[in-house]
Amino acid sequence: MILLVTKDLFFVPTLRAAADKCGVELVTALSFDSAxxxxxxxxxxxxxxxxxxxxxxxxxxxxxxxxxxxFPQARLVAFGPHVQEQRLHAAREAGCQPVLTRGQLSSHIDRLMADWTLVP
Structure with missing residues (x-):
């Protein structure tokens, strides 16, 4: 199972399609502290x-x-616009790995999703 936390509802179908290809459940939430x-x-x-x-x-x-x-076993992955360098840097500093631009995520979503389905 993969958790996607985003408020960008237009991006969800892209990740859902990749998750479906991998046969993994994608759970979406608008915020990390949601029910x-x-x-x-x-x-x-x-x-x-x-x-x-x-x-x-x-x-x-x-x-x-x-x-x-x-979720101690889960990878923590972060993505954001390439122009928001401060956010990307802060995510790396906080321990997210990988940290991707939105373009990188979109371009490589199938491979990334397959990697994320593997238990670390």
Missing amino acids: RVQGLPPEGLTACVLDLSGIPVAGLAEVVSELRGR
């Missing part, structure tokens, strides 16, 4: 994919720490 995220079991989640556009830079480390504590 949907809180209700997920810690086991079975292989990746948390965070859209940096919806997370303030100042709170990013806290979000990553909370998700790491809740």
